[in-house]
Amino acid sequence: MRSFRLFSAFPVSILLLSVCVLAGCIRSKPGESEANSPTAPGVNTKTGADGLLEIDPGETYQVKFETSKGDIYIEVYSGWAPLGAARFKELVTSGFFDQCRFFRVLPGFIVQWGINGDPEVQKDWETANLKDEPAKQKNVRGTITYAKAGPDSRTTQLFINYNDNTHSLNPQGFAPFAKVIRGMDIVDAINPEYGESPNQGLIQSRGNAYLKKEFPNLDYIIKATLLSSAEEIKPEETLKNVELKPESAQPPSPEKTEQPKPKEVEKKPAKKETDKKETPETKSNSKQSPQSKQPVTKQNKESLKPETIKEVK
Numbered sequence: 215m216r217s218f219r220l221f222s223a224f225p226v227s228i229l230l231l232s233v234c235v236l237a238g239c240i241r242s243k244p245g246e247s248e249a250n251s252p253t254a255p256g257v258n259t260k261t262g263a264d265g266l267l268e269i270d271p272g273e274t275y276q277v278k279f280e281t282s283k284g285d286i287y288i289e290v291y292s293g294w295a296p297l298g299a300a301r302f303k304e305l306v307t308s309g310f311f312d313q314c315r316f317f318r319v320l321p322g323f324i325v326q327w328g329i330n331g332d333p334e335v336q337k338d339w340e341t342a343n344l345k346d347e348p349a350k351q352k353n354v355r356g357t358i359t360y361a362k363a364g365p366d367s368r369t370t371q372l373f374i375n376y377n378d379n380t381h382s383l384n385p386q387g388f389a390p391f392a393k394v395i396r397g398m399d400i401v402d403a404i405n406p407e408y409g410e411s412p413n414q415g416l417i418q419s420r421g422n423a424y425l426k427k428e429f430p431n432l433d434y435i436i437k438a439t440l441l442s443s444a445e446e447i448k449p450e451e452t453l454k455n456v457e458l459k460p461e462s463a464q465p466p467s468p469e470k471t472e473q474p475k476p477k478e479v480e481k482k483p484a485k486k487e488t489d490k491k492e493t494p495e496t497k498s499n500s501k502q503s504p505q506s507k508q509p510v511t512k513q514n515k516e517s518l519k520p521e522t523i524k525e526v527k
Contacts, residue, residue: 265354265378266393269293276395276441277306282433283404286397287447288358295347298360298368298391303440305370310335311438315425317417319406321376326361327435328371329414331422336370340418344368349389352380356398357390359383374401395449404433 260268272293279286292299305311310330318326330336345366353359353375360368374394375383394401408429416424425432441447 261352264356265352266357267351269350272296272299275303276446277302277392278439278441278445279311279397280436280439281400281404282436284397284400286400287395287450288392289395289449290392291351292391294351295389295391297344297347298389301344301360301368301370302372302392306438306440309438310339310370311435313422313434313436315412315417315422315429315432315434316404317408317412317414317425317429317432318373318410319404319408320410321406323377323379324373324375325401325404326371326373328361328369329417330370331425333419333421336418336421339370342369346387347389349384349387351390352378353383353388353390354378354380356394356401358392358394359388359390362388376402396447397450405431407431 262268270293271291274292275290277288277290279288290299290302305328311328313331314327314329315331316325316327317329318324330339343366344360346362346368351357355375355377357375358372359375361371361373362368375390408431412425412429412432
């Protein structure tokens, strides 16, 4: 009788084990994208009226950018990306952003800056890379994110999203850490005349001398200031996604996270200087501007990337 009972219980044990294994398989399918995980940004998470995920903001602080177009107020959230938030404060308080040009302006996609006008100052930051952080927040209109050229390559270049670029940038790991809380109309008005023509390699080697000569109408940051608690303001507007169509260009393809190939800015028979770029990535095609390099048509708009939103090293 004992041997019979053991034999009868054996199939039941096997059955229970099979059910457990099957349950585990259903819970996490092999090869399932992390983006489909309920914990990934935008999935089963509550969002506010501005389209941002309602996550813990952590410690916050505000910064004022006095620009050639007007004042822009920014609020930074350490809870979104602590390393990025800390680096931004360091750059503001050290005066790094003062006189920095908005060298890449792609209406409907992003506006990028963050290469110091003095090549000697820029050199000190070229290897000051930050480790990557998860993209906890969405890349919606008005959010600010670092450009990068690959894993752990964030340094000083940043961009502001003109529209909701969450679907193209979050999967690439572009992690927002701040947002514009007043002055988005100023951001919209930044001169887009040169698109992404300025050569990042030449900006890094020659600084503002190069930009003032070749692209004299670029808008820029006059001064960046860390606000005291008494100076902080309340958000003035809800940053709705407004379709900003490029006048004569199409937004760069976000599929490229890499840096677009350098363009020859100065067509002189003399030496050709290689350019590095930090910007939303675009296709490295000489006929096409780099991801946030060259604007792409509506069909390619969904594949736009910033550093392509990259940094040129």
